[in-house]
Structures are given as structure tokens and as C-alpha cells.
Amino acid sequence: MSNSGITLSVxxxxxxxxxxxxxxxxxxxxxxxxxxxxxxxxINLNNVGLSVGLSVENFDFGVLYNFPVRNLEKxxxxxxxxxxxxxxxxxxxxxxxxxxxxxxxDNYF
Numbered sequence: 001m002s003n004s005g006i007t008l009s010v011x012x013x014x015x016x017x018x019x020x021x022x023x024x025x026x027x028x029x030x031x032x033x034x035x036x037x038x039x040x041x042x043i044n045l046n047n048v049g050l051s052v053g054l055s056v057e058n059f060d061f062g063v064l065y066n067f068p069v070r071n072l073e074k075x076x077x078x079x080x081x082x083x084x085x086x087x088x089x090x091x092x093x094x095x096x097x098x099x100x101x102x103x104x105x106d107n108y109f
Contacts, residue, residue, distance in 0.1 A: 060086040
């Protein structure tokens with residue numbers, strides 16, 4: 001059975017920027033939304049992002065795009081497009097890979 005769940009995260013800096021992220025993982029697929037805010041005298045919404053990901057064995061593939069919310073008199077927010085690949089060859093996760101997920105005793109030694 002694959003892992004499923006919802007992840008919520010928040011990060012903030014002392015320079016006045018906050019990042020909010022929500023992600024739903026449904027088996028091998030993941031879908032997410034992110035927001036970036038800046039605050040000083042007023043609160044500005046800088047960008048809103050969408051992400052889609054796929055996990056296959058020990059590889060994670062994904063696409064992320066941030067849509068800018070531009071108010072050029074106050075702040076410049078660029079459009080950002082990302083492709084990512086993450087992989088994990090940890091010897092401690094060997095029993096979580098594959099179709100059958102059987103216990104395996106040859107741990108790369």
C-alpha cells in the first residue's frame with residue numbers, strides 16, 4: 001500500500017517574507033499549492049505556485065510553476081518554472097522499495 005497524506009508547512013524570515021505550502025500525496029502522485037507573502041507596512045501577496053510530482057521507486061520527479069502577483073510600483077515578483085529530480089539510495093530504505101517490499105538481507109555490503 002502506498003503512502004498518502006497532506007503536508008502543511010510555513011517558513012518565515014526576519015526580512016519580512018513568509019512562505020506557505022500545502023501538498024497532498026495520493027500514492028505515487030502529489031499535488032501542491034504554495035504562497036509567498038512579504039510584509040512591511042502592508043502585506044503583499046508575491047506569488048502563488050502549483051506543483052505536481054510523481055514518485056517511482058526511489059526517484060521523485062516534479063514540476064513547479066509560480067504565478068507572480070505583480071505590483072511593479074511596490075515589488076517585483078518573477079515567474080518561476082522548476083523541474084526537479086530527487087533520488088534516495090539509502091541502505092536503510094532498501095526494504096521500502098519494489099513491488100513486494102520484502103525484507104532483503106543484502107544491504108549493499
